[in-house]
Amino acid sequence: MAVTSISELRVDADRLWRRLEEMARIGATAAGGVHRLALSDEDRRARDLFRAWAESLELAVSVDRIGNMFARRAGTHDERPPVLLGSHLDSQPTGGRFDGALGVLAALEVVQTLEDHAVETAAPIEIANWTNEEGARFAPAMMGSGVFSSRFGLSDALNAADPDGVTVAEAIEGIGYRGKAAVGGRRLAAALELHIEQGPILEEKECDIGVVTGVQGARWFDLTIVGEEAHAGPTPMPRRTDPVAVLGRWVVDLYRRVERDFAPHGRLTMGVLEAMPASRNTVPGRVRVSVDIRHPEEPALDDLEVCLREEAERASSARGAEWRLEPVWRSPPVRFSGRCIDAIRSAAERCGYSSMSLMAGAGHDSVHTSDVAPTGMIFVPCEGGVSHNEAERITPEQAEAGANVLLHAALGLAG
Amino acid sequence: MAVTSISELRVDADRLWRRLEEMARIGATAAGGVHRLALSDEDRRARDLFRAWAESLELAVSVDRIGNMFARRAGTHDERPPVLLGSHLDSQPTGGRFDGALGVLAALEVVQTLEDHAVETAAPIEIANWTNEEGARFAPAMMGSGVFSSRFGLSDALNAADPDGVTVAEAIEGIGYRGKAAVGGRRLAAALELHIEQGPILEEKECDIGVVTGVQGARWFDLTIVGEEAHAGPTPMPRRTDPVAVLGRWVVDLYRRVERDFAPHGRLTMGVLEAMPASRNTVPGRVRVSVDIRHPEEPALDDLEVCLREEAERASSARGAEWRLEPVWRSPPVRFSGRCIDAIRSAAERCGYSSMSLMAGAGHDSVHTSDVAPTGMIFVPCEGGVSHNEAERITPEQAEAGANVLLHAALGLAG
Numbered sequence: 001m002a003v004t005s006i007s008e009l010r011v012d013a014d015r016l017w018r019r020l021e022e023m024a025r026i027g028a029t030a031a032g033g034v035h036r037l038a039l040s041d042e043d044r045r046a047r048d049l050f051r052a053w054a055e056s057l058e059l060a061v062s063v064d065r066i067g068n069m070f071a072r073r074a075g076t077h078d079e080r081p082p083v084l085l086g087s088h089l090d091s092q093p094t095g096g097r098f099d100g101a102l103g104v105l106a107a108l109e110v111v112q113t114l115e116d117h118a119v120e121t122a123a124p125i126e127i128a129n130w131t132n133e134e135g136a137r138f139a140p141a142m143m144g145s146g147v148f149s150s151r152f153g154l155s156d157a158l159n160a161a162d163p164d165g166v167t168v169a170e171a172i173e174g175i176g177y178r179g180k181a182a183v184g185g186r187r188l189a190a191a192l193e194l195h196i197e198q199g200p201i202l203e204e205k206e207c208d209i210g211v212v213t214g215v216q217g218a219r220w221f222d223l224t225i226v227g228e229e230a231h232a233g234p235t236p237m238p239r240r241t242d243p244v245a246v247l248g249r250w251v252v253d254l255y256r257r258v259e260r261d262f263a264p265h266g267r268l269t270m271g272v273l274e275a276m277p278a279s280r281n282t283v284p285g286r287v288r289v290s291v292d293i294r295h296p297e298e299p300a301l302d303d304l305e306v307c308l309r310e311e312a313e314r315a316s317s318a319r320g321a322e323w324r325l326e327p328v329w330r331s332p333p334v335r336f337s338g339r340c341i342d343a344i345r346s347a348a349e350r351c352g353y354s355s356m357s358l359m360a361g362a363g364h365d366s367v368h369t370s371d372v373a374p375t376g377m378i379f380v381p382c383e384g385g386v387s388h389n390e391a392e393r394i395t396p397e398q399a400e401a402g403a404n405v406l407l408h409a410a411l412g413l414a415g
Numbered sequence: 416m417a418v419t420s421i422s423e424l425r426v427d428a429d430r431l432w433r434r435l436e437e438m439a440r441i442g443a444t445a446a447g448g449v450h451r452l453a454l455s456d457e458d459r460r461a462r463d464l465f466r467a468w469a470e471s472l473e474l475a476v477s478v479d480r481i482g483n484m485f486a487r488r489a490g491t492h493d494e495r496p497p498v499l500l501g502s503h504l505d506s507q508p509t510g511g512r513f514d515g516a517l518g519v520l521a522a523l524e525v526v527q528t529l530e531d532h533a534v535e536t537a538a539p540i541e542i543a544n545w546t547n548e549e550g551a552r553f554a555p556a557m558m559g560s561g562v563f564s565s566r567f568g569l570s571d572a573l574n575a576a577d578p579d580g581v582t583v584a585e586a587i588e589g590i591g592y593r594g595k596a597a598v599g600g601r602r603l604a605a606a607l608e609l610h611i612e613q614g615p616i617l618e619e620k621e622c623d624i625g626v627v628t629g630v631q632g633a634r635w636f637d638l639t640i641v642g643e644e645a646h647a648g649p650t651p652m653p654r655r656t657d658p659v660a661v662l663g664r665w666v667v668d669l670y671r672r673v674e675r676d677f678a679p680h681g682r683l684t685m686g687v688l689e690a691m692p693a694s695r696n697t698v699p700g701r702v703r704v705s706v707d708i709r710h711p712e713e714p715a716l717d718d719l720e721v722c723l724r725e726e727a728e729r730a731s732s733a734r735g736a737e738w739r740l741e742p743v744w745r746s747p748p749v750r751f752s753g754r755c756i757d758a759i760r761s762a763a764e765r766c767g768y769s770s771m772s773l774m775a776g777a778g779h780d781s782v783h784t785s786d787v788a789p790t791g792m793i794f795v796p797c798e799g800g801v802s803h804n805e806a807e808r809i810t811p812e813q814a815e816a817g818a819n820v821l822l823h824a825a826l827g828l829a830g
Binding site: 092093094134135136139141197198199200216218220228229230231232233234235236237238239242244245247248249250251252255258259263264266267268269270271272273274275277278279280281282283284285287290292294328360361362363385386387388389390 | 507508509549550551554556612613614615631633635643644645646647648649650651652653654657659660662663664665666667670673674678679681682683684685686687688689690692693694695696697698699700702705707709743775776777778800801802803804805
């Protein structure tokens, strides 16, 4: 194909879309989403497909000891640190087709476009598929990139177990993706990640491209409310210490405060609920609930955490119950690299797309790469802002726009 | 042993207590309770032990097709319908030592006392161990007695599955207790059940024996609240349809109404809570909660059910969620037989125990036998009214008093 100048270079939108559709068939659910938990057999098949595509472009594929995959295209100055483009291929239990997969397959499309047009870069380019970004099967989330950046220890990560007691080490071994390469410990020129927004802002503003300036901080907890097991029939209501009644009070008061005092940036999510011993005709002895709070500012996260504790104490003491809040994970707010932000904004402009700055609400592997390399993220809109949902949807044009911006931002950074 | 008259006959309290302790070792938990789910290997061992004790008294043990066990002592008029004494040996997941086991082992002690003193009865006496009273592993509860009384169909009961998909039929077969006898369809002279109160009233009134006049009605439901799955990070709070926030509102408003408008008899229990897809960083798409309501009066149960629905509608519509309430099981209030009530009251008087009338708060196998035979229940106090809990506790003297009343009530009814 002939292009008169580098600035007219564009990805092959049809090829990218076909690959997204083919990838979405792995773990496809009846409702149109995907079920592709980290290190499951579906994840293995997704990895195999990605590797086959990368090898057909004669990229050198390596795997490290936590299962992160890297597909490398040499640069004319191959000793330089690489520009990394990537995301993840695992999904939520009932996840969408684009969360993660878009970033990996757009990176592949960028490299294939460079091949098609025989465009060389000074720095090498690597495509990354990070292990266990979602954290749905193994905690913590963003595991592979976290070990890469030394935020997590390798052996801690390998020992993390899923609810069935299977460890990460066993699961990686089981799908044949326990690589020999050391995890991280090498320089990157930059790291770029294309991702769907997973929020409604770009769509509302009718804007093509989000230039992500940073990521809000998040903290995870488990709250346990301890009441007293009792028989559902004979025990009079005033004699019960019912942790479900405490939970109700806590939920109502906490949502009220978060929605009133922490708008518009504060977020509160309780994704997992459990009563024990989980028998219909027994007042539960305890209730456990997961708590996820997010905010772009660290002091506001501190205040949110104080709220959790104050309302847990208020609701529990009103019924004579006890409570404990166990921290599970935390991720401070992140500011991305000015050089990457500029490269992304210029790339959008060069391609003729509208763009705006925004903060990411979710954790991403880019939070971890930003510890060890200049990092940037590109967002494209998704329908209704819906994500972590089988109904997650984007158009082929939106995928194309994101990949074109990734292409030109990578060219800007790789020289 | 010499007794001057039948009215001085008493059970052997030490022997009864030793058997209770031996039975409590099967499925014993570290906290002093038992884990002996219906048709589990622990249940098999409890059944084997009961059978061995019954056979050592030369009782004829039969098993029916739903696994109910009957140990029969002949009467001098053996063609007469038997007086049935019994309860159940299965337990809650973290249950106590006396719920059920006391009724079976006291019945065994009654028969052995008659043997020791060569006392014959006109009608035969049968000791029953009913299958799956608790309903903790297989729904519905009180299954064996329900099939016996034709309230449940045999094949429906055999097809009921536990959360792992194992059916009752497979589980009975697996532990070797699928008998050949037809289930029910035969006359009983009377049915008596000794049980711990599972409530605080006898202890508060310092009363030895509860003469149970009936059982409160119960209805079971599953409430599902349907919101919208969304990513925990980027989705702003006002754009969420979070079923956990709906659940909180519903719990608070419903408990308030039940505790205010249905005191002192109304009961509300939510024993099982679940959020789907149960991922920390996903706003759940739906929440499911089990609901158990109880009251001694049918019209009040109707009103309670209206409350459930009104508050579910109010809480859901406030956040744009949807809900559905699925009935799972219902048991209307029961009044026990006047003849059995009189026999129990007289027996307590003869033995010199204080007694009072009360309603049972829990479902019992006696609810089902009352469909097909004159039925009565004897309660003894339990510490703090605590039950369905590993801390469930009674004294040897309380067990003895209950067994003595069971003995004399049985003698009164068996002639």
